[in-house]
Amino acid sequence: MMNDYDVVIIGGGPAGMAAALSARKTGAEKVLIIERDRELGGILQQCIHNGFGLHRFKEELTGPGYAGRYIKMVQADPSIDVLLDTMVLDVEQDKIIYAVNPKQGMLTIQAKAVIFTMGCRERTRGAIRIAGGRAAGVFTAGAAQRMVNMEGFLPGKKIVILGSGDIGLIMARRLTLEGAKVQAVLELMPYSNGLTRNVVQCLEDFDIPLHLSHTIVKVHGKERVTGVTCAKVDENRAVIPGSEFDIECDCLLLSVGLIPENELSRTIDLAMDSLTSGPIVDQFRQTSLPGFFAAGNVVHVHDLVDFVSQEGEIAGNAAAKYALGQLPKAQRVVDIEATGGVRTVVPQHLSITPESPESVRLFMRVGKPEQRITLVIESAGKMLYTRKLAVAKPGEMIVVELPADKVCECTNKITVSLVK
């Protein structure tokens, strides 16, 4: 069975749904979203806390509330097909997609344009090499979140969390509200990787200790986790001998980073950014392979779903134009380089087209926390943009809108950097 679509979107989370709606708005006639879970919404469905959608909907929604608004819009458009419970197995460079589900079996789908919106996955214990046994009770925070919020089970009753990323912080509060005791949150870095508001309302509100510059050196327990040995680390993140102490727990949750989910991107050899771990994209979110677009956490891990949706819209719009033969070819390509304290920037290059240019949003992350610095964007010695920042943290993305006339002027490489 062969199905033809203008735009096929792989992943029905916030990026994918926004991309589908935007592709339709731009004029794509047949749009398909392929989602592996039993419903649309992606990871939002398990993020039951509030704080979503302030930019987008001007109100503070829960994850399911935010997803629900998009799901209703998608369902209201009969030209957007949705395949649930369906996994994409393979994608070919000529935009043939092989997918599978229990009802229809093997599906072969031909797209004119493809958008990758697969999101991200969690780093695991193995990736960070914690010593000790392999007793039950070690989970990634996101897996535990799904069990607690969607399946109705607890991963433990006495919990230690390694990593102070937002999911770790949110789970500390969530498990406390469920009646579990969260013993401590440990963070390898000398600062929290989560939003400050989450440190306040998820830890401080419940007197949960946050140990910065600490790590776990050993997990104890033969059948079920019985405790962890923690230690302080120095500025090079090496364990300080003699600083070890034990914490009793029956569960260790890991919130040690998210990695864009790019298994499919690699099978078709998209050019990748080793720092974001996502594909290299231009301002239209087109990847190195024409007609393949990417948006959301698959490109770079975001803090705010609002920006994920926005990126989905950009990609959806451009993919529809590509499918309709209306996406202008780039006259020249201008690289954007992150230097001097800025670790990553998306998009990684601009495709300058003959059409009237539009303003471009740059999304950046710094390498380490900075105070009172200036963000500088320049090209060939010419200043394009500066902004003074009171604080810049790796956990909080910096977003800058580069005006259309500035984009148009650029002929050489653009650099973004921090200046004291």
Next chain:
Amino acid sequence: MEQVKRRLSCIVCPMSCQGEVTLENGSVTGITGFTCPRGEKYAREEVVAPKRTLTTTVRISGAQLPLLPVISKTALPKDKVVDCARFLSNIRVQAPVKEGDVVCADILGLGVDIVAARDLL
């Protein structure tokens, strides 16, 4: 005259503004550092009567999922949040439920309704 200054991180939105509230004899006389009116309101409340929005789940029968996410319609007194969550852990509702449906009215007599955060049909 006793003057106290408290530094606060705003939790209203992900901007997490850092600000300072000045208290004189228990009443707020100055607020600085917050970049929006909502932040100022938060800071004023936080030093006098802190409040938090509660999100949790209740059990649901007859739906494709066993749990329904719920949210307090307005913020609850901070020191009552855990009690409310424990109370809700014993509640079971019947599908279908629409987003915004009241799951528990006037929880613990605090004058706040708990409502469904999504549809579950």
Next chain:
Amino acid sequence: MTIPTKADVVIVGGGVVGTAIARELSKYDVDVVLVEKEPDVAMGTSKANSGILHAGFDAKPGSLKAKTNVRGNKLYREIYQDLGIDIKFIGSLVVATSDEEMATLNELQVRGRENGVPGLEILDKETVLKREPNLTTNVMGALWAPTGGVMCPFGATIAFADNAVVNGVKICTECPVEEIVVEEGKVSGVKTAKGFIAAKYVINAAGLFADNISRSAGDNSFDIKPRKGEYVLFDKTVANLVNTVIFPTPSKVSKGILVSPTVHGNLFIGPNAQDIDDKGDMDTSPDGLQEIIAGARKTVPNLPLHASITQFAGLRAATGDGDFVIKASDSVSGMIQAAGIQSPGLTAAPAIAEIVIGILQEQGLILTKKANFNSQNRHKVKFHELAHNERAKVIAQNPLYGRIVCRCETVTEGEIVDAIHAPCGALTVDGVKRRTRAGMGRCQGGFCGPRVTAILARELNIPVTEVRKDTTKSYLFFDKITDEVQSNDE
């Protein structure tokens, strides 16, 4: 679950040795019961080792290790397809980086020829680097053993167990042995936590605990000392770092740290060797991990540490004199030892089984071949290996093959259900993992773990809170705390 009250032969231990013996015995008309203390087979040494099909040049000529290694290597070639054991015959290299080590290679080659290992050859530097460009440039030469390979250690164990069950062997899990009961110098049965099994013959294949089992019968002739080995496993994306099993030149004390592809397309390094006392201690340690990383770098300097996906440790069941103990007990009639089976035990297992059958016959057990022995395991659906049209076919038969549960390894719900209901089926999340590879990939079960848990609960008809990770009490999830549950606790 009740267990049989009598048997002709009781096998103690469901590792690769015990299950290989069970499968070999199932060719004959005898009542065989295998008892295992854990909820699954392959839970001890058999689940965490290098997974190497050894060529057989290491062991001292004439030793049991040498004989069973070379014979076992040959036997696997005859049975692996029938049983569905994953093996890749990729060969192995012992790498030398000094004149002294080159001399050792020559000794190994001579020893190997004496042991009957075919095809051994010493390669020069240029040839070695051409085959293995990521080896250290200090390499001077290497011993090439074409019959070496990699295999799945727990896969072999499970395959033997499945086939044994199909042919009538009863496997009793979570059935720890308390005592081998001896009357007048003869075995009369086995006392287990689940009841007594009367039997005249007991085979002690209890791995790390074989000395305890033997002592319970009054035979104190050997001790087992656990020797820990730690490993790091890497993502499939870096498996092409080496093409064959890379050994360093062995020293007097150790075979050294290997760098090798796994049979399923990952890469691993390890093991170190550390004598310990606690037979349950499978912890990895920061020092141990550093030791194996440093050791592996001696042969392959550029290790892709960023791509490590997990670490684990296993215990070797070492005896004092180092050779296998495969013999009738000197003091207890009817007890046969298959103990001290450290490396190359995985390779040797089918040959050990042959020897044990011989000993049983010498001891007076009459063995007549079954007419209806089924030498083959049922063909398993491996969705990720199928072509698109074959996939469509299996989904048409069973729609559950159309639902991917483990996205890293492309494992379907159908395969997981098959694994749970196999002849020797999975009862735990790790049991599913070892049979299907669900959870073996780069996300290490982060995505599929909760889903596999739910499938186990459904198929075994138990609550989610009773699903276990691997061992008897390794429960994964708790009920939410409500007044209802709290009152039940009290």
